[in-house]
Amino acid sequence: xxxxxxxxxxxxxxxxxxxxxxxxxxxxxxxxxxxxxxxxxxxxxxxxxxxxxxxxxxxxxxxxxxxxxxxxxxxxxxxxxxxxxxxxxxxxxxxxxxxxxxxxxxxxxxxxxxxxxxxxxxxxxxxxxxxxxxxxxxxxxxxxxxxxxxxxxxxxxxxxxxxxxxxxxxxxxxxxxxxxxxxxxxxxxxxxxxxxxxxxxxxxxxxxxxxxxxxxx
Amino acid sequence: xxxxxxxxxxxxxxxxxxxxxxxxxxxxxxxxxxxxxxxxxxxxxxxxxxxxxxxxxxxxxxxxxxxxxxxxxxxxxxxxxxxxxxxxxxxxxxxxxxxxxxxxxxxxxxxxxxxxxxxxxxxxxxxxxxxxxxxxxxxxxxxxxxxxxxxxxxxxxxxxxxxxxxxxxxxxxxxxxxxxxxxxxxxxxxxxxxxxxxxxxxxxxxxxxxxxxxxxxxxxxxxxxxxxxxxxxxxxxxxxxxxxxxxxxxxxxxxxxxxxxxxxxxxxxxxxxxxxxxxxxxxxxxxxxxxxxxxxxxxxxxxxxxxxxxxxxxxxxxxxxxxxxxxxxxxxxxxxxxxxxxxxxxxxxxxxxxxxxxxxxxxxxxxxxxxxxxxxxxxxxxxxxxxxxxxxxxxxxxxxxxxxxxxxxxxxxxxxxxxxxxxxxxxxxxxxxxxxxxxxxxxxxxxxxxxxxxxxxxxxxxxxxxxxxxxxxxxxxxxxxxxxxxxxxxxx
Numbered sequence: 001x002x003x004x005x006x007x008x009x010x011x012x013x014x015x016x017x018x019x020x021x022x023x024x025x026x027x028x029x030x031x032x033x034x035x036x037x038x039x040x041x042x043x044x045x046x047x048x049x050x051x052x053x054x055x056x057x058x059x060x061x062x063x064x065x066x067x068x069x070x071x072x073x074x075x076x077x078x079x080x081x082x083x084x085x086x087x088x089x090x091x092x093x094x095x096x097x098x099x100x101x102x103x104x105x106x107x108x109x110x111x112x113x114x115x116x117x118x119x120x121x122x123x124x125x126x127x128x129x130x131x132x133x134x135x136x137x138x139x140x141x142x143x144x145x146x147x148x149x150x151x152x153x154x155x156x157x158x159x160x161x162x163x164x165x166x167x168x169x170x171x172x173x174x175x176x177x178x179x180x181x182x183x184x185x186x187x188x189x190x191x192x193x194x195x196x197x198x199x200x201x202x203x204x205x206x207x208x209x210x211x212x213x214x215x216x217x
Numbered sequence: 218x219x220x221x222x223x224x225x226x227x228x229x230x231x232x233x234x235x236x237x238x239x240x241x242x243x244x245x246x247x248x249x250x251x252x253x254x255x256x257x258x259x260x261x262x263x264x265x266x267x268x269x270x271x272x273x274x275x276x277x278x279x280x281x282x283x284x285x286x287x288x289x290x291x292x293x294x295x296x297x298x299x300x301x302x303x304x305x306x307x308x309x310x311x312x313x314x315x316x317x318x319x320x321x322x323x324x325x326x327x328x329x330x331x332x333x334x335x336x337x338x339x340x341x342x343x344x345x346x347x348x349x350x351x352x353x354x355x356x357x358x359x360x361x362x363x364x365x366x367x368x369x370x371x372x373x374x375x376x377x378x379x380x381x382x383x384x385x386x387x388x389x390x391x392x393x394x395x396x397x398x399x400x401x402x403x404x405x406x407x408x409x410x411x412x413x414x415x416x417x418x419x420x421x422x423x424x425x426x427x428x429x430x431x432x433x434x435x436x437x438x439x440x441x442x443x444x445x446x447x448x449x450x451x452x453x454x455x456x457x458x459x460x461x462x463x464x465x466x467x468x469x470x471x472x473x474x475x476x477x478x479x480x481x482x483x484x485x486x487x488x489x490x491x492x493x494x495x496x497x498x499x500x501x502x503x504x505x506x507x508x509x510x511x512x513x514x515x516x517x518x519x520x521x522x523x524x525x526x527x528x529x530x531x532x533x534x535x536x537x538x539x540x541x542x543x544x545x546x547x548x549x550x551x552x553x554x555x556x557x558x559x560x561x562x563x564x565x566x567x568x569x570x571x572x573x574x575x576x577x578x579x580x581x582x583x584x585x586x587x588x589x590x591x592x593x594x595x596x597x598x599x600x601x602x603x604x605x606x607x608x609x610x611x612x613x614x615x616x617x618x619x620x621x622x623x624x625x626x627x628x629x630x631x632x633x634x635x636x637x638x639x640x641x642x643x644x645x646x647x648x649x650x651x652x653x654x655x656x657x658x659x660x661x662x663x664x665x666x667x668x669x670x671x672x673x674x675x676x677x678x679x680x681x682x683x684x685x686x687x688x689x690x691x692x693x694x695x696x697x698x699x700x701x702x703x704x705x706x707x708x709x
Contacts, residue, residue, distance in 0.1 A: 104428065141222050145287035146353040149341060152236070153357050156334050159243065160364030163327045 006046055013039035030068045037061040049130040225286045228276065228293040231269040231301045232340045238265030239333040246326035255316070255325035262312045262329040266336070270305035273298040283704070285346065289408055292346035292483075295701035299548055300343035300475045303555050306683075307468040308336050310559040313676035314566050315460035317669015320368055328368060332464070335361035339472040346483075348397035348407040351476060352390070355440070358472075359386050362465055366457040378456025385449040386439065393436025399429030400484075409484035416487035430488050433480060434495060440473035443529045444502040454522035459569055462518065463562030466525050467555040474532050474551060478544055481536065482705045489539055489707050496537045500629055504530030504636035511643045517565055517576045520643055521558075524602060527640060528554060534629045535617045543620035544702035549695060550617055553609035553687050557601040560680030564595035567673045571663035578650045580661040585651040587663070591670075592651045594677030601684045603644040604637050609687030616695070 012035060019032035037060045044053035128134050139147045226233070238261050245257055277298045284293040311332065315321055321328060338358030345351040363386065367379030401407055403426035404415035420426050438446040454462050481492060507527030514520040532554075535547040568576045568584060585592035601610035614637065618630035687694055 107424070141220065142288040143290065143349055144222050145224070145290050146349050149338075149350075149353045149357055152334060152337065153353070153360060156331065156357065156361050156364065159327055159331060160361070163324055163331075164364060164367055164370065 002046060005042065009039045009042040009046070012036075013043070026072050027069070030065060030072055033068070034061050034065050037065070047130075051130060051132045051135045054132075222288040223286070225284060225293075228284045228286045228291070230272040230276070231298075231305070232337050234268040234272060235265050235333045235337045235340070238262065238268075239330045239337070242326045242330040242333070246330070249326070252322060255321045258325040258329040259312050259316055259321075262333060263309060265333055266305040266308040266312070269308075269336070269340070270302045273301035273305070286344075287350075289410075290347050290350045291341070291344045292409075292479075293344050294704065296475070296479075296544075296548065296705065297340075297344035299697065299701045300472060300551075301340045303471050303552055304336050304339045304343070304468050306552075307464055307471070307555050307559060308332060310467075310556075310563070310676045310679060311460055311464040313672045313679070314463060314559065314563045316672035317570060318458065318460055318566070319668070320458070324368070328365070331361050331365055334358075335365070335464075336468070339468055342472045343475045345476060345479070346409050348400070348409075351480070352394055352397065355393070355476075356390060358469070359390065359440075362461070362469065365461045366453065366465075368461065369458045372456075372458075374456035375458060378453045381449055381456075382453045389436050389439025389446070391436075392432050392439070396429045396432025396434075396436060399425050399432060401429075403429060409480065412484045413486055416485065426488070427491065430485055430492060431495075433485075434492060437473060437477045437480070438499060441470060441477060441529050441532070442526055443499045443533060444506045444526060447503070447507070447526045447529075450526055451519050451522040454525070455516060455518045455575075459518070459562055459566035463559040463566070466521070466562065467558040470525065470529070470532075471551040471555055474536065474547060478536055478547060478705055482539065482544070482707065486539075486707050493537055493539065496533050497626060497629055500530045500533035500537060501632050502530075503527060503533065504632050505639075508636045508639040508643075512639065514643070515577045515579070517578065517581065517647060518562075520647070521561060521565070524640065524643070525558070527636060528602070530636065531614060531617055531633055534621050534626070534633055537626055537629065538620040538624035539707040540620055540624050541699070541702055541706040542616070542623055544705035545695065545698040546613070546616040546620045548698040548701055549687070549691075550613040552694065552698075553601065553613045553684065556680040556683035556687075557598040557608075557610055560598035560677055560684065561595050561602065563673050563676045563680070564591050564598075567591055567670060570668055571665065572661055573664050578646060581647065581650045582653045582661070583651075586654070590674055591677055594674075594681055596648050596651060597681055597684060599644045599647055601688070603641050607685075607688050609684045609691070612688060612691050 016032040016036035016039060020029045020036060023029045023032060037056060041053045041056040041061070044050075044056060242258055242261055245254060245261065249257055276293065277295055285291070286293055312329065315328065315332075335358040338354045338356075338361065341354035342351060342358065345354055363379055363383045366382055367376050369375035397407065400412055403420050403423045404412045406412055406415065416426060435446065439449075442450040454466060457465065481489075485492060503526055507523050507525070507530060511520050511523035511527065514523060532547060532550055535543045535550060537543070538546075565576050567588070568581065572580055574580070585596070597608065601608035604610045604614045614633065618633055621627065621630040621633070
């Protein structure tokens with residue numbers, strides 16, 4: 001049963017991973033990536049890492065991918081720009097790189113290094129390893145400092161988002177630029193005007209009042 | 218009942234000072250605006266960096282010994298505290314250089330807050346004792362720097378440099394993380410001391426451990442920008458706003474080397490036979506490639522970027538030695554390097570503001586007569602980078618080579634000497650351009666007054682003081698470095 005699920009998940013993971021790269025339509029790529037993440041979550045379940053599997057579904061397949069799709073929808077027609085073909089040598093370089101990585105894995109696994117090592121890890125003895133309780137306890141005891149530093153990381157991301165997304169020099173732009181900017185952005189990007197409105201409103205709610213945030217982008 | 222971890226707050230004090238300042242600044246960003254905001258933000262930032270350095274020195278004086286903090290995730294020792302002082306010094310200089318930057322008139326509080334948070338990440342990286350805290354600290358300052366690179370929203374190059382740094386830096390981080398996972402698989406621990414113990418017990422030749430070591434080294438080589446992991450360096454250094462470039466070049470390189478030394482000597486000493494030749498190769502490649510390609514540059518920021526790749530080679534030489542002498546040489550070198558790097562970028566920043574464009578050899582021509590003090594700072598920084606006698610850079614190179622010869626890596630010292638001779642070619646070219654008075658060598662006119670000139674000059678003066686102090690009276694500093702580096706040696 002486990003073997004069947006493993007191979008099923010493996011096939012799905014490989015196929016969707018390929019689709020992510022090969023598909024010309026970014027929307028399809030993003031959907032394939034969701035499939036890939038779900039297949040990987042199935043693998044984690046097989047490894048009895050239920051917490052990681054759940055987190056994978058909720059955070060990656062859920063939140064992160066919704067944002068991806070949102071961005072793709074927002075950028076719209078301009079997405080075609082990136083799909084032109086690369087130079088032929090890039091293809092060959094990629095093939096060589098993939099070959100090198102495969103060779104490395106084969107070499108490392110040749111002496112059954114991975115299999116053996118997996119038997120002697122600390123993970124072995126502890127019951128409940130990888131369960132939500134164990135993960136939660138690890139976060140608040142052994143790794144509490146790293147856990148807190150990650151929250152700083154989120155703070156940095158928020159500050160950076162405000163600074164980089166919030167346009168610049170609020171006193172330079174006039175209030176009348178507002179409507180103009182909204183029109184320009186929405187027609188250029190092919191996104192719905194409502195979405196742009198909402199974004200501008202959100203930026204404003206988040207920081208100090210800044211007229212004309214859309215102007216500089 | 219879950220046992221609560223022992224967080225020894227006093228050992229974290231230098232980081233908490235910075236963190237508190239960052240929190241305060243985010244309030245300042247809301248309450249104040251314009252130039253008041255800038256002045257207050259820079260004042261708070263300077264206070265926090267000085268406070269951080271002072272607490273780090275206090276911990277050093279207090280014994281500073283080997284404190285394993287936060288469930289053994291951090292090792293607060295003298296080496297770590299020395300690095301904290303270097304990071305704080307880089308922060309002070311960066312703030313002074315950034316003061317007159319026009320973005321500081323709109324986003325000063327956020328910029329200084331990000332700078333402080335980056336410094337927190339760097340401090341934590343310097344005292345990390347496990348791959349978990351290492352990775353989290355590394356990402357904290359890396360992501361902060363990605364944002365700071367893009368700070369100049371009107372410049373395409375700034376945005377481009379940020380994106381390139383983000384993509385390539387993420388690849389480096391991912392490789393590092395993958396390697397750490399391999400090492401965990403081989404040893405069952407993320408902690409450096411436990412990994413060292415497990416590898417010493419015979420796991421050193423395990424293929425899994427070797428693959429992990431190789432990937433960790435590759436990941437860290439990205440951060441120290443050693444050839445062939447250097448591709449991001451010229452574009453990012455060139456495109457990023459100059460104050461950010463200076464901070465990145467000095468502080469990032471310093472802590473990345475600190476953590477490289479810690480990982481190699483505290484987690485992977487059992488694999489020294491593998492990593493020593495690998496790093497020696499990287500050192501030679503960086504020395505030759507960085508210095509030769511720098512010769513062909515006319516843009517000063519790009520030239521300094523290649524020079525920083527070359528310096529990664531000298532610093533790697535100290536790491537390869539794997540001895541107490543090598544580690545103390547590394548610490549000494551990093552202290553000098555921070556001062557001379559930011560010193561030269563300070564002058565570039567001032568000139569950039571005057572002419573409103575990129576600083577090249579042509580636009581620097583004759584500038585020495587217009588701004589003798591700042592040009593003097595730049596000339597001295599460059600001489601120190603080139604390793605002229607009486608400057609800190611000379612002694613730093615000397616101790617590095619001494620360590621290499623002592624550890625039977627004489628050929629690295631020889632390559633280093635050759636590379637230094639090559640490097641004179643471009644360092645002196647900048648120096649000559651600065652004080653070029655030939656006919657027809659009209660200086661490029663300044664289109665506007667350099668804003669924040671006194672502050673930039675203050676930064677330059679501070680760097681000069683450090684360079685000359687470490688060059689003329691190095692005994693104290695070398696003693697401190699030796700004191701800090703004592704535990705960092707291969708047991709032979």
